[in-house]
Amino acid sequence: MRLEPRSNVPVHLAVLAPAGAVVLALALTAIPLLWADVPVAQAYALIFEGALGSRFALTETLARATPLIFTGLAAAVAFRARLWNIGGEGQLYIGALAAVAVGSGAIAAPPMVMIPMILVLGALAGALLMLIPTLLKLRLGVDEVVTTLLLNFVVLLFVSMMIEGPMKDPMGMGWPQTAPMIDEATLPKLIDRTRVHTGLILALVAAVVVWVLVNRTTWGFEMRAVGASPAAARFAGMPVARVMVRVGLISGALAGLAGVGEVAGLKGYLTLDLSPGFGYSGIVVAMLAQLNALAVVVSALFVAVVFVGADFMSRSIGVSNYLANLIVATSLLTMLAASLATRYRLRLR
């Protein structure tokens, strides 16, 4: 009996592997639930009801999926080139900060100007933040995993400093938050009286653009080649450093856009609880999607279902909503194990 690498992944396996991983994760998460004496079937039923059971629930799930698509794409692009950007959380916040800096009254212009401007600035801020660890990796051989992780803490402290200091809302009754975004810099709602905003459309467009970029362009080919083997890519004459910088900028920009969407589409102002770990969840989204940009949309929806549903379940039967994080984290590990099935075949001899 031995494992043999597959040359190509059959379609049915590419779909079955993530689905099987999710089912296995739900089964494994039942263990702590049983131990806590929780009715497992009821808990899971409530999660699905809370996320998909009504029009309101559905719109909440779509709103939650929006930043996850962006951070999922950010991770997928970077991981494809083996650039380990774990700094999505920091890039999200710096993107949001850039959007608020110009969008909360510093400049007044019609939406046609304001909205593209905050999107560009937010993306730029995320990209520039990711440029630091990318250049440190290329020039000085500093491992980007640790630098991106540590920068998350630095950025959060920086945002905290700004919203308690120079960018604090004078009308905010002393709360550490920025002034609200002006109407011209607010992303329009997609559905009235819900929290779904046009950021969702932007996220879907971004997914298609990233998919085309990675799978249908020379740039994408270079990215994948560098990810498969930097040495071989260099030997083939590819500008490995330039490809890495490009990937880092794109990845950081995508995470920055997640922050712009949240602050300009959903919250309206910046606080330190803008993101409950969207940057980190984005890694799970990307892995469940097997780094495929279009599949990121589906896996972001799944993760959003788990989070929105778990909040509802928690309010209904008093089980901690940390169950959501537990399901998502377990899914990542079961997905990793399932990826073996897509990469190898078992040969009995």
Place this chain on the structure above:
Amino acid sequence: MNEILEILLSVSFWAAALRIASPLILGTLGELVCERAGVLNLGIEGIMTAGAMAGWMAVYQGADLWTGVAVAAAIGMILGFIHGVFTVPLGLSQHVTGLGLTLLATSLSYFTYRMILPDVPSPPRIEAFQPLAIPYLSDLPIIGPAIFEQTPLTYFALIAVAVVAFVLYKTPLGLAVRSVGENPAAAEAQGIDVYAVRIGAVMVGSGLMAVGGAFLTMSAFNAFFFEMVAGRGWICIALVVFASWRPGKALLGAFLFGAFDAFQVRLQQVVGGDIPYQIFLMLPYLLSILALIVMSRRAAYPKALMIPYRKGER
């Protein structure tokens, strides 16, 4: 200037430096053991959180303090076993497995805490480890009260450094660990079971990390707070590079880091409100990045670090 000298000359400053360094010593040592065997363990942040929660919870439920430490270590070793199985025989990405393990261990800790203590107004406290003066040694001037009036877990951390250094460099087991991290094929040719040694090293290392986490809830503080590990695991990974994968230098690095952290807290009180407090809180993370920048160019990585090994393949 005078104030700075006053800080550096006070005994309490050096005692605080070693106290702050203790969880970092254990975490760095744990990561070092894993990496010496060729396995990067990004689960460290989560394993420290799990150790902090599990050790504290065991004591809160009535166990004595050392049983709590043992519980933390056992949880760490179980999590390490998961990391080992995924990354060694299955050869899965060490980066992604480690991050997944951090997410899993963190969420499992928070979930368990909330299930057992659903609505407590403030985090409940335990009777934590108290400082223990070592007879005679604690009477030495300055270094006596600074080093020998610590809590028992700090002594445990210092002894662990010596034990790990001895095992790594002076025993056949240590040679086996180092050789599977440098050249697994050659190790296998010597009759060493590469998988067993790697998984074993990851388990022992993860156990040490978990005790490092338990230091926070059972020695430094006496309660468990969410997000209390606050990136210490990631700092430990930077310290391993800074230490060039050597236990003695890991101790030095963690101590320097502790001294810096203790210094910035005191400086903050001297400088007062002129500088936003967030600047001071950023310094430890920035210092870690700086340490990486300085050391990375000449870092002597274990040669097989992050390279999965398949039996019988060359």
